[in-house]
Amino acid sequence: MGILEVKNVNKRFGGLQALGDVNLSVAENSCHAIIGPNGAGKSTLLNVLVGKLIPDTGSVMFDGQSVLGRKPFEINQMGISRVFQTPEIFGDLSVLENMMIPIFAKRDGSFRMHAIESSAQEKEIIEKAEAMLEDLNMADKRHFHSASMSRGDKRRLEIGMCLAQNPRLLLLDEPTAGMARADTNNTIDLLKQIKDERDITIAIIEHDMHVVFSLAERITVLAQGTPLVEDTPEKIKGHPKVREAYLGEAA
Amino acid sequence: MFGLDKKDTTLLIIVAALTLAAPFLLNPFPTDSAMAQFNAGYPDLMQRFVIFGIFAIGFNILFGLTGYLSFGHAAFLGVGSYSAVWMFKLLSMNVLPAILLSVVVAGVFALLIGFVSLRRSGIYFSILTLAFAQMSFNLAYSVLTPITNGETGLQLTLDDPRVLGSSSTADGSIPVTNLFGAEMRATYEMVVGPWNFQFNTGYYLSAILMLLSFYLAIRIFRSPFGMMLRAVKSNQTRMNYTGLNSRPYTLAAFVISGMYAGLAGGLMASMDPLAGAERMQWTASGEVVLMTILGGAGTLIGPVLGAGFIKYFENIFSKINEGILHSWFSFMPDGLEDTLIALVYPFIGKGWHLTLGILFMLVVIFLPGGLVEGGQRIGRLFRRKKSGQETDKSTQSTPAE
Secondary structure, three states: OOOEEEEEEEEEEOOEEEEEEEEEEEOOOOEEEEEOOOOOOHHHHHHHHOOOOOOOEEEEEEOOEEOOOOOHHHHHHHOEEEEOOOOOOOOOOEHHHHHHHHHHHHHHOOOOOOOOOOHHHOHHHHHHHHHHHHHOOOHHHOOOEHHHOOHHHHHHHHHHHHHOOOOOEEEEEOOOOOOOHHHHHHHHHHHHHHHHHOOOEEEEEOOOHHHHHHHOOEEEEEEOOEEEEEEOHHHHHOOHHHHHHHHOOOO | OOOOOHHHHHHHHHHHHHHHOHHHHOOOOOOOOHHHHHOOOOHHHHHHHHHHHHHHHHHHHHHHHHOOOOOOOHHHHHHHHHHHHHHHHHOOOEHHHHHHHHHHHHHHHHHHHHHHHOOOOHHHHHHHHHHHHHHHHHHHHHHOHHHHOHHHOEEOOOOOOOOOOOOOOOOOOOOOOEEOOEEOOOEEEEEEOOEEEEEEHHHHHHHHHHHHHHHHHHHHHHOHHHHHHHHHHHOHHHHHOOOOOHHHHHHHHHHHHHHHHHHHHHHHHHHOOEEOHHHHOHHHHHHHHHHHHHHOOOOOOHHHHHHHHHHHHHHHHHHOOHHHHHHHOOOOOHHHHHHHHHHHHHHOHHHHHHHHHHHHHHHHHHOOOHHHHHHHHHHHHHHHHHHOOHHHHHOOOOOOO
């Protein structure tokens, strides 16, 4: 039984069957990729996984608990962190402050005022944030205005912010979309490093096959809202159904 | 010092020094000189500077930190004033219980309005707060006349059932507001040569409360709570997916800024014990938005500067009339004098709003960071001149706040 269990999920938008009978099981501490051509329902599936969309039927269980209908902050508190297609960071804040917020959130839960203490005196939080930046090789950028960094650095920071909370499941939505080749490779290296060093489950939705085949241990191919096949990367590469889904019948 | 870093302590000390020495600083011209009309060092106006300063500091905690633009903050100011006047009528003429009650009532009021309004963000939030403020205004103006005394405004009368203290003084007049016997209107006049400096008890009470409010605002800005509020402004999606519920943070900020407004309202009533519905009108809400943006939203000192700036204009520019203009331009040939006066006249007296509007436009277009940004630019200009080439390095990667 996997840490994330998707059972018989159906989702319709008017006449469009976005997801049809999706069954998916992500094993703990594995890296599972979900691929598929445009319009296959990848993003819909991801939105179901984080509780943003409630499916018409079916269930999504994380570690034995249903995620359906929960608010984003509750999903996060269950141990799920999400990386967005366009990096979502606190653009007005410095890199160090960006890193401090998830650590505060982890320590204090969803609301604690601390309106009088100075954040500059929270030694423990700052140390943790700086250690995390050190791991990301971003220590020299700690005072940068985070909105002014490159796409790759923003992505790196965003992944770091998710990891600072020690999530059990990291969801990545096309983490290398719109990135330069060098940034893409850096991101792949970072994710590989995370996979090796931590007990973490990674679920990744991706378009770029290079990324998928360098990271994933298992791959689910989604086409027209239904899982076509699920297998190891080696087997997926040569699978006729996958070729068909991606390249059309003629191939 | 006081748990602040060096830069903030310096700022606080400078503000404290300026506020406490205001009766001198705002009175630079001798009483009988032609420039005396530009003096702002009289109690009534100085009180208004600091009271609106408090109002704007509080507004900035909401708008500057979380980015939620409330268009109904005057409602809390009005509620504060009404509470204070009722306290004078029923309990005692001491301002302390009145101010405490106005802060508490405004806080409760802000909790209710905030709870509903904060379900939406952006323009919808602004409209909701505006609607609530207008509702409050109309309630105060007509529906709740028994409590607010409608369009006349709530005033003290000779037969107020004051529990602690008397309904009227021995000579048959209404007692005055005081702080343990120190009358708010008491003014000590110091005459130095041609100058006349006025030290007013009410001003100093308001000034000390403003300094405390300012200090608290610095603490909030620099706290983890303040950081969370800035995070709300910056990216709510990320905030939510970081396990933080943004609603309690924004509501707390809303209530705090409502309480600041209540404090300002209570102080206004303490200086002059009457409260009218017009204090809650949308123009009053708009004024505090102008003050904050003009001074620099999201900066510590900006709102205070903005409040001072607008109140100065309102009181000084509006007093200049045609006669004064004639006396200024009398050295010119008649034709030229009349043309010039015709050109300047729309911008003074009752037309001061026009001047303010133009200044506001200029500031928003050329100094989006408000007067504070203007100050910073001038400061940088001076530093560059002083240290020549060194500055090229230092401007490069200065951390953002």
